[in-house]
Structure formats: structure tokens, C-alpha cells
Amino acid sequence: MPSESSEAAQEIIECRDVHKWFGSFHVLRGVNLTIRKGEVVVICGPSGSGKSTFIRTINRLEEHQKGTIVVDGIELTHDLRNIHAVQREIGMVFQQFNLFPHLKVIDNVTLAPIWVRRWSKDRALKTAEELLKRVGIPEQAQKYPGQLSGGQQQRLAIARALAMQPKIMLFDEPTSALDPEMIKEVLDVMVELARSGITMIVVTHEMGFAKQVADRIYFFDDGNIVEHNTPEEFFRNPREERTKKFLSQILTH
Amino acid sequence: MGDQTEVLMPPRVEVGVLGWLKKNLFSPWYNALLTVVSVGFVVFVGRVILLWVFRSARWEVVTTNLKVFMIGRYPAAEAWRVLVSLGVVVLLAGLTWAFRKAKDSPIRRWLVLAWIVSFPVIGILLRGFGEDNPFLPKVSAEVWSGLLLTLVLAIVGIVASFPLGVLLALGRRSRLPVVKVLCTIYIEAIRGVPLISVLFMSQLMLPLFLPPQIRLATVMRALTGITLFSAAYTAENIRGGLAAVPIGQYEAAQAVGLNKALMMILVILPQALRNVIPAIVGQFISLFKDTTLVVIVGLLELLGIAKAVTGQRQFIGLHQEVYFFVAVLFFICCYLMSHGSRRLEKALGVGER
């Protein structure tokens, strides 16, 4: 877990006063957030709190209407070049996997590197094979996503995102759609990823994972961050009422 | 109990042929009445038809004109070119079917290339060069008629309308209001009017809006009309396919860095088109039947030639035989195509995924 290393770790994501409306519904209400390079951040909160919408504004799957978002020194504006640059540097793993069903497992991983980073087919294949090994499904390379189990599919999704060698990985409730017996295999991959030093933002309810590898936990409610802390402090001494209420609801088992 | 249990058979009347007859034809009393009436109806109609087909119909009009039905006024001496073209198509189709399971083989890429190349090749083969060319004398498209013309119109029509249909479908779903409105207007306007009026437009109106120097052959004008018409319907089919692609695919493609164009080509369209292949085949079958309408603008495809045949001096007025034959031909072709389409649907449904 990267802590204060030799130099001050630089900020890689900076969000200031971010607002977003869906029609007249104010879903993000002035979010302020700073994430340093290599940090592993967990965002939790009740459904409808806007946490998914928030991480989607970071890679421009949703457009924020007010405030600034700076990713790795690039500000997210209406500038097409900026948007594409940011999207190349961020990898995302979805709750519903969203794998490309018409492509083989290996092709799912090589698609973006070949067409976006313009790698040669050999280089892309080599990287893809390594990644499949890293997430634990090297033998599935020639199959189609539909033939894999849920846990394997999500691990493939992680490999696909990693293929672009992103600086930041976003996870939108990666285990919520999985059967319980498959959650562990995906979390294991995510833990290994966290320990490898990549910057991660994970929206999840899996508090065990948070305790294990998170540097900070953010509690999101009603369109904004209510409180944030290190995992130990967060679970031991929640400050706000809402946080206490939320924790009591999800920690009953 | 004894070890010899008596097996009771169901009553004679309930099983076997008798049982089937009873259940399906006679069980409630009104069914029996219906059966009797239906049998009478079938016998009456069947007798009339069979008597006509085998006794009073004069089939010479069909047998002597068989070549005319097939290739119309295409010169008989050059008929071998039509046969060769047909052979090429059959060969390619056979190869495609044989290799349908081999997903990775390089053969598939060659096959696609072969299909694409076959179009201009067959076109040149059928049309030929100048009048004095010894091998392939010119047979202008004006002269192509009969079933040959039907096939040319249908196949070229569906192939040409496809890219236009894709563009229209994408345009109709665009978030840019101007594009969306214009595409919608086109699609709805075309779908609201009969094909005959679109043919009329391309036949008579289109030439008026082109520069005075350009003159389009009649076949080209008809093809334009057919293409413009079919594109609107194809667009609606493809739009349905696009709507069936989950929004998560768009998000995943964007998240992994693909721009709009790449996203469409590599991720969205392949999935959308796979969904609509059965509908596209259905569209082709409809188009195949609709080619008969070019009769009204003066082109002699199969039906037109048939009508001309009834004007032949020795066969005047033999409408029944001629149109019956044409109907049977169309029926066989369309039924086989529908059948193939249903099997295709099954294969796609069970396929990979």
C-alpha cells in the first residue's frame, strides 16, 4: 500500500465543486475530491446517492454541468481532444461486465490496443495473453464471453480494461451482479491490482475489500461526499449520523 | 397379487389412425360437420384444378417459351453467358454454405472477396463489350428480360439498398436534430407511398433533375427506384437491430477509448446486423416479389415477358396457363427462400454466444 514515499505523491484526479443535473433532478451537488497517484479509494453509499454517476463523470460517460474535473493534468471540458485523451488513460469495469459478445475472449482484450493505441497484432496478443494469465483465465482465450461464468467474465473485463495500460482504473460495483461464490475470485484480482500500485476508484459494498486494500473510504449520500477517512477510522469512528446509519445497515452480517 | 397383471389396452377407437381421425376431424359434432363441408370443398376445387391442369390446359405455351421466360429477349446464342453467371453464383453459394462453420479460416476472407468481385464480373459477362467483339458482343441491359432481369433487379437492389439503409438507420437514431429529422422524413415518406409511385418517380422524374447530357438506361432508373424504396424498409429493420444492442456496449466501447466511428464499426454494428439478418432476408423475399411491378413502367421481367407471351399469335389469350406457370415459379422460389431463412434463424439462434 503506497503511503508517503520518497516524494509527495502527486494528485492525479482533482474534482472541484462538481454539479450535475438529470433534467431537474440535482444528482451531484458540488463534489470536491482529490485523489493521489497510486491511491486506492473506495466509494460507498446508499443506492441513488449519485456515486455511480460521479465516477462516470470522471471518464466522461456522463457530462458534468458545473465545476472542474482534472485528470492527470488534463481538464475535462468540451474539448474533444481532452475527452479522448482522458478516456484512453482510464480503464473501467462495469457491474454488467459489458463484454463484446461477438468477439472471442482474446479479441475482447486486443481490440482497443490495436485500434486506439495502434499496436501491432503481435504486441497486442502478447500483452493480452499476459493479462489473461494475470487475471487467471489464460485457458479461455479462444472462447466467447457467453461461454464463461460470471466471475470469469468480470475478470476478463478487468483484463480488457488493463490492456490499454491505463493510469486509473474505475470500478462501478464490480461484484454486485455476481453469484456469491464468484465474488472472491474477482476481489482477489482487484486486491492484486491494488497492491501493484495502480490508482483505483472502486464503488462497492464489499467492506472486506475496503478494509484490506483501501487507502481512503468515501461515504456518498444525496449527491455529495458526507465523510471520508482511512478504513480503520471510518469503521471505528464514523463521524456523521448518516454514516452511522448506513454502516449499521450493511454491517449486520 | 398375481404376477400376471392384465394390461388394459385403450379402446380401439382412441388410438392409431382411427384415433387420430376421430380427434382431429370428428370429435365434437360441429367438427364433423366442418370436416364434411371441407372435404366437399377440397374435392370440388381439386377436381376443377386437376381437370384443367391435366386435360384442358394447353401447356405448349409454356414449354415452347421456356427460354423466353428465363432470359427474355437475351440473344439465344449468348445464353451460355447467363448459364456461366448462374454457375458462378451457385458455386459461391455452395462454398459459403460448406464453410459456414469454419469461423477462423482464411477461406472466409477469400469468399467475401470473391462475392464482391463476382458482381462486376457477372455484370461485364452479361453485358459484354462492343458490338464487334468476337467473344463477348454487347448485350445492352435494355434487352435483359425474363427471370434474368428479375434476379438482377432483386439482387442488385438488395445489395445496393443495404449501405444506404445502414446510413439512414444511423441517421434516424442520431442525436443531431437536423440529421434525425431529415432521415425520418425520408424513411416515412417512402414508406407511406406505394412502390409504384417511387418507380414512377425514378423512371420519369429523376431524368428531369439530372443534367441534360446524362441519360440513364431504363434498367438503371428502375434499379434506382427499387434501391431508394428498399433502403427505407431496410433502415427500419436495422434500426430495430440497433435498438436491441444494450447501452452498456456503447459505454464499454467508449470507456476503452474507441471513438464514435470505431465504436460503430467494431462493436455496435456487428451486433446489430446479426440481430436483423432474418428481417433482411425477409426484405429480400419481398423485393423479389416486388420486382414484378416494373412491368408497369415498361420493363419486361418474368411477369412482363409472360404477359407478352400471351400476345403471341399462336397462343393468344392463354392467360391461365401462363400466369399459373409464373405463379408456380415464384411460389417455389419464395417458399424455398422462406424455408432457408427459417433454418438460418435457427442456426443463428443456436450459434456462438
Added chain:
Amino acid sequence: MGTSGSETSKVPFWRDIRVLRVLAQIVFLMVVVAGILWAISNYRQRGLIFSYSFLDEEASFDMAEGIEFSPTDSYARAFLVGVINTIRVAAIGIVLATLLGLITGISRLSRNWLVSKIATVYIEIIRNTPLLVQLFFLYFAVIMKLPKLSEAVVMPGPAYLSNRGIVVPWPRLAEAFNLWWPFLVAAVAAAVALIVIRRRSQERIGRPSIRGFWVFACLILIPLAGWLIVPGDPLRLDIPELVRKSGGVLKVEGGVSFSSEFTALLVGLVIYTGAYIAEVVRAGIQSVVKGQTEAARAQGFTSGQITRLIVLPQALRVIIPPLISQYLNLTKNSSLAIAIGFLDLYAVSQTMLNQSGRVVEVFFMIMGSYLAISLTISLIMNIVNKRMQIVER
């Protein structure tokens, strides 16, 4: 809605996503407009003009079909006659095709194997053969082969079938009608009143308090009573008869006649569209989950009640949208009239165009008419459709 950046540099417009969106549309529009202008300039180059003044000129052709028309009438009136002919054939065709389709669709699902097979054969033959081939066959090979008027086939009525068409008896208004029509109005009023009472009671107590039978009874008994009461006959049957005119020409007088072209077109359209409607009906009925009928039967509903109260409403919901499609197809297909000589709006337009040379103007008239008719049918059916929709969660 722009991002309020603190020290943002100006986004160059050629990379600004909002600008690009607007720009793309402007370019697209300009291309389309440019194309249209180019086309119009070609048109002008050929020395052609665009004007609808020709509509007032004399048509100088006659029309044997439709309402009153003479060659000295204007083109505009000729077009009107054509439109009316199209509407005639389409309206009657839609009604008959729906009937045929309903019967055939239900037959297809019959438990009687023979009936089901006959329906299937009919549907398959019709759907796999082009409409134009069927029309040609009907017109040239059937209707035209009917005997001459002098040897016309006489059907009970009497109705005369010949190669000139069909003539059937038709009721016409007679003297006593003035005294009788109040009974008609009263019958309709009574029926409507009963329907309203039924509906109200249905809402209050769950079933109509008056049997539906009485609604029909009103519609039939009241006018019947009126007929008996009023002196004379309000309606008289106009019976066609063959009359030999001066010069030896045989004509039919009386009744109402349908030309052979109209008959061929109508029968062809009805048979063709009926097959497609049959499939729509079949799909609709089959879409009602089997469990529903079983559950209903278990509850003790009779077969008739099951069909009326459970199957039909749900099936109709599925049937109506594709049914609209078929009605529109029938209307559009009526344009094939030109192939067999029936003077519908398309055929009339062609003649107008040949004579006046005004291609573009006539084309717009054709398109406009068909679009208007299509829109009307769609609108009416959409209202019906909305009322049928089941309210879902």
C-alpha cells in the same frame, strides 16, 4: 452549459464538442440543400416550369369508373374521381379483408386438422406469390373469361356475372322513407342508451344489468316495427334487368354494378391482404398465454366467455399494430389498379401526366394523396390502439 473553469484556456472551436455538433448539422443541411438546388437547376436547364395551372384545363379523356365525369371536366375533377375510386376500393377492401383474415386466422388454429390445413395452404400460396401475378390471373384468366353479357351467369338475386363485371340488386330509398327514418334514429338512440346503461352497471356491480342481446334487438325490432306501421315501403330493392336498347346493344339497368376491373382488384386485394391478416390474427391469439385459458376453464367460464372476456382483449392488443400495417399495405397496393385498368388515383395521375406533361406537379399530387390517406388510417387506428392498451405497472 459550460464548465466554469478557473484558468481554462479557450477550447479551439474545431475541437469543441458542442461546436462540432452544430457544425455537422449545418454541413449536412448545406449538402442536402445544395443537392436540391443543383437538381432544380438541371430542371430549369431543360426549359421546364412548375405550375399547377393545368389543373383547370379540360381533361379530354373519359372515365368509365366512379362518380359523374365527362371529358370536358377539369383535370382537378378527374383527379378527385381517382381519389374517390381509391378510397372506395381501399375502404371496402379493408373491411372484407379483415373479415376474411379473422376467419382464416381462427381456422388456422382450429382443432380440426382439415380446416387448419386448408387455411395453411391458402396462406402459404398467397404469401409466396406476388400480388401482381395474382391480380393478372384474376383479371385476365378469370374475370375476362366470364361469358358475355348476353350469356351472363345468373345468381340468386338476381345478380348477373359477366365479363363486364357484377350487377347486384341494391336497396334504394322509396317514398315512405320520409316517414320511416325517425324509427331508424329511435333504434340507434335506444341502442346507445342501452349500451350506456350496460357500461354503467358493469362498473357498479361488475356485470352488465341488461343482456347484450337487447341492444341487437333494438336495432332490428324498432325499424322492423316502423316498416310495418308506415304505409308503403321505405326501401325498395332495385333489381337489375337486361334491357336491349335501340341498335341491339344489351345493357343492364337497375341494381348497382361493379366493373370487372373493380371486382378483380377488390377480390385480389382482399384475398392477398386477408392471408397476411390471418397470420397477424393467428400470432395475436397464440400470444395469449395458454395458462390463461386453462385457469379460466378451471374457474368455470364457458368457452364463449373465455374467448370474449379473456382471449380477445389480450389478443387484440397484439393484433392491432400489425393490422394497421396491413391496412396501409392494402391502400398502397391498390395502386396496382393501373395494371388492370382500374382508374384509381395513380392510374388517373398517369393519364393526366401523359396528356399534360406535368410530371413533377403530378408526382407531388400522387405522393401527397397517398401520404394523406396513410396518415388518416394510422391516426384512426392509433386511437383504437390506445383504447385497447392494457395499463401496465
